[in-house]
Amino acid sequence: MKPIQLLSFDLDEYRECRSQFSTDEWIDLLIRSIGLEPSHFDRRLKLLFLVRPIPLCEQNYNLVELGPRGTGKSYAYQELSPYAILLTGSTTVANLFYNMATRRMGLIDLWDAVAFDEVADLQKMPKEVVTTLKTYCESGTFARGKEALSGSASMAMFGNTNQPVEVMVRSSHLFVPMPDVIREDMAFLDRIHFYIPGWEVPKMRIEFFTDRYGFVVDYLAEALRELRRHNFTELVDRYFSLDSHLNARDVKAVRKTGAGLVKLIHPSGEVAKEELAELLELAIEGRRRVKEQLQKMGSFEYHQTSFSYIDIESREERYVGVPEAGGRDLLSTDPLAPGSVYVSSVDEQGKVGVYRLEVGCAVGTGKLKVAGGIDSTMKESIQPWLPLSSSAVMEGRFL
Incomplete structure (x- = not known):
């Protein structure tokens, strides 16, 4: 007989083994565990790959990735963890949240992460689902009938772009691939914690797949699930403070993204100031990308997008932009x-x-x-x- 699932997982042992690797070595190990050979990618692209599994280790995390076809957007939710489910079509409130007829919780109670593949196919999804999902993505709670319920499942949405990013930036906005039922609700889009720039990810080729050692998928999945129970959202306060342009939702998004990256790369919570700054800048960039598009969509209340963070010790302020904006060549x-x-x-x-x-x-x-x-x-x-x-x-x- 061969075991198909771990009987127990020792987080202390996992953290101890991590201490024997450098940061670069550990990142490469995680990339190989995903199935890719890190020697083909630069540092930024490796970190973008690691943003994808954040919903598996961070509770109530909302992620969006829109980009070209064939870049492996939904792979992590199909093959990387048995605790995530990938939906390929529209759903109902009863199926996703709570069925009042049977009095049973839906998918958010059964899975750690619920992912929607091909978001363009959600056009026929009932408006009630988006309304309930909007409330859930904000606080992790929702109401059905007389019941006030809660869940910890994270949400991820993946979709394909039909135009080059340069065209979308100049002529419209980066949420164009979203269906109207979602795109027209800017309050829902404001709940997104990170927007992965899928156009930066190359299409998967045979030489990108690794033939070297990495974690067994079941072991890595247990590690990510165990880390969901820990809270690293306050780590940023050790060295940095966030600028006043970031409102409460912005701060929450940046903290949760930073916490997820620290859980993946520094599971013990011990991270150097320079490395935390790198992760914080990526977290701010992903949230700013969301706010920039909301501003383009015509709402004045989202005009504050000059995101920055301040070094508590030196009081140096660093602004974080988004590469596709092209501000340097304006x-x-x-x-x-x-x-x-x-x-x-x-x-x-x-x-x-x-x-x-x-x-x-x-x-x-x-x-x-x-x-x-x-x-x-x-x-x-x-x-x-x-x-x-x-x-x-x-x-x-x-x-």
Whole structure:
């Protein structure tokens, strides 16, 4: 007879064995346990791979990954743990949460993580499911009939993008692959703790799969489940504080992502300041990606997206951006044409705007014409000096 499941798991032994590895060696071991050969990937991509199993070791964690097909988005929930379930279609409140007819809990009580594959197929999912899921993703509680119930299962959503990320960033937003029933509810999207940039993950090729040793899947699954019982969300306070632009949900998301990465890479909870800063920056980036898209979708209440963290000891503040935003190339380094200038402004709510003003003069009566997509307040504030014998056309473009 061959055992198919561990009888018991010793977390202290697991932590002791971890101490015999360097951080890089341990990360490579985890990547090989997932089935991939780490020598093909850089440090950032390895950490993105490790974000995928965070719902397996962190309770009530909400994850989204949207990217090209064939990048292994749902692999961890099919093969890595027997405590996760992957749904490939829409579901009902009774199946997912609680069946009032049979008085039985649904999937959130049976599994540590519930994943939705091909989110585009959830278009026909009842609105009631999204409403209940929205409440659950916020606090881990929900109401059905007269019952107030709770669960600890994490949620993950995976979907495929049909356009290059550059097109989505310029023409719309990164939640476009989501079905309307989810995308139209911005309050639900605000519950997402981390958005994995799936477009950075290469399509899986044969040479990416490893033939070297890693953890047995059952053993790693037991380790992740045991770590769910521990809380590492306060570790960030040892060395850092978060900026005021992060509201309560932002702070919660960053803390939970940081805690999940520490559980995976430093299961004892002992992590150096420099390594914690690296994990914290990734956690902030994943949450900021969510807020940036909510801002693009037109809601003013999400305008504060300049996320940063502060070193408690040195008081140095470090801002964290998202790579796909392309902020470094927003202003061209080429010399401007005569009559052109870049300007910036900050309104009463702290919203920053960057503009390029272009002025052209022509023979006329001295009348000023303002063209371009600028509002009335800015038009009224423009009072340039013009010769009486000329006219000018000023065009403002919001960058």
